[in-house]
Amino acid sequence: MTVEEFKLPDVGEGVAEGELVSWLVAPGDRVEEDQPVAEVETDKALVEVPSSYDGTVEELFVDEGDMVPVGDVIISFRVDEDGDGGATAEAEPEPEPEPDAGDEPAPDASADAADGATSEPDTPSGRTFAPPSARRLARELGVDVAAVDGSGPGGRVTEADVRAHAEGGGSADPGGADDGPEPRPAPTDTGSTGRKSAVSKRGGDGSSDGASAPAAGAPEPAGRETTLATPATRKVARERGVDLDDVPTDETRDGEAFVTADAVNAYADALESPSEPEPATVDADPAPDAAAATDAAGTASGDETVPYRGVRRTIGKQMERSKYTAPHVTHHDTAEVDALVEAREQLKPTAEAEGVKLTYMPFVMKAIVAGLKEYPYLNSELREDDEEIVLKRDYNLGIAVATDAGLMVPVVEDVDEKGLFELADEVNDLASRARERKLKPAEMKGGTFSITNFGAIGGEYATPIINYPETAILGLGAIEERPVVREGADGTSEVVPAPTLPLSLSIDHRVVDGAVAAEFANTVMEHLETPLLLLNE
Secondary structure (H helix, E strand, C coil): CEEEEEECCCCCCCCCEEEEEEECCCCCCEECCCCEEEEEEECCEEEEEECCCCEEEEEECCCCCCEEECCCEEEEEEECCCCCCHHHHHHCCCCCCCCCCCCCCCHHHHHHHHHHCCCCCCCHHHCCCCCHHHHHHHHHHCCCHHHCCCCCHHHCCCHHHHHHHHCCCCCCCCCCCCCCCCCCCCCCCCCCCCCCCCCCCCCCCCCCCHHHCCCCCCCCCCCCCCCECCHHHHHHHHHHCCCHHHCCCCCEECCEEECCHHHHHHHHHHHHCCCCCCCCCCCCCCHHHHHHHHHHHHCCCCCCCCCCCHHHHHHHHHHHHHHHHCCEEEEEEEEECHHHHHHHHHHHHHHHHCCCCCCCHHHHHHHHHHHHHHCHHHHEEEECCCCEEEECCCCCEEECEEECCEEECCEECCHHHCCHHHHHHHHHHHHHHHHCCCCCHHHHCCCCEEEECHHHCCCCCCCCCCCCCECEEEEECCCEEEEEEEECCCCCEEEEEEEEEEEEEEEECCCCCHHHHHHHHHHHHHHHHCHHHHHHC
């Protein structure tokens, strides 16, 4: 029998890490090559990770919800030469002698081993088999999962077992007395004997439990959200019990903090150095109340904390980068779109006959292309390092789509080469797949200009954030009847209701001047107000 470790591959065109959203298998499951074993979210896409082996799942090293660097081991498989490793491997007497090789506090483990010498053939080297959900529940309830008797196949610990143990009725509590209301076991992700989880936890109770509390005089933990490091450095951090996000560093890569193995070792040494005796007087009595007050200040009772990761974090980073890199200016205007509304109504029956749902978006896209052809600086990219502005020849428009997971921007390529119905069909397809999280990462790349349609939800004007490194984005309000001033047949002005479309155009002021933005908006409005002009686009 051979145990093969499987590392998280690059599932999204150069991404550095991803969130393991869910496991599709559990220890003991038989899998075949190319069978999906996990769902990983990277760069706004949810991707299934296929197995590279035929074999039996030996162990999961990562909990659902963990951020995993590409290249880290996430799962291992028992692979045998005969093709059927699962059952036979379980039956073999395991060479590993001691049940509690010291990886867990597990006072009950010895008791388990005593009467379980024959009853736990499937826990080689004394490991406790439990799915990530059960392990997570155990941590939440303060239960040492190694002390729980599993009722699942092969002695696997289930969530019900954990709950039963936590409530004191757990069948696995022979000694009963000691393990009931215990404080909380150190959350050393019990993947297996000596191994810990392939990643460090962020937030929640994650990183800094007791052991990692800084000694007096030790450097302050950096407490970053994201840290880049090589797999070798991450290994060093795991071995030293250090959270990479806490390691101080001045180095950066791609705008993110970058930590080396030397920095990890230096930080770990500082933490481990004996603390100074401390004058040790003051905190005698006020401590409990003060500590309670501090905790309360951190998260008031009733507050809910939500992990800042996955799509939400990707959006946040992109927004931050854009906002603090490109000086934004937003130009607002309003198009009177009577003719556009009429044109769409006339075309709708034809579109429906062809199975196409015709919205206003294709008209807007065509009008934008007309504007971009006339004012190419809005269809450009500023490359700061090369000190050049690239005027794009393609007209690839990103369409912002609100989804349950956050904002996604699929890209419609070559808008100038497609007809209204074709664009309508493509936009509908991309939007629906975005909401179902079925977009491929490549379908959200290569945009040259973006559109955000907040009017579909409600509202007139906004300040859209540019989809960096593009140089402009157009926000659309709702098409509604609003009062407009028009000249009557007799030459007098009058206020009449008319369908109008509010526009909010944000530009990168390093590249586009305000006057050019206004001229671009005028061209777009001219084409929306006179839809016949779109026939040339």
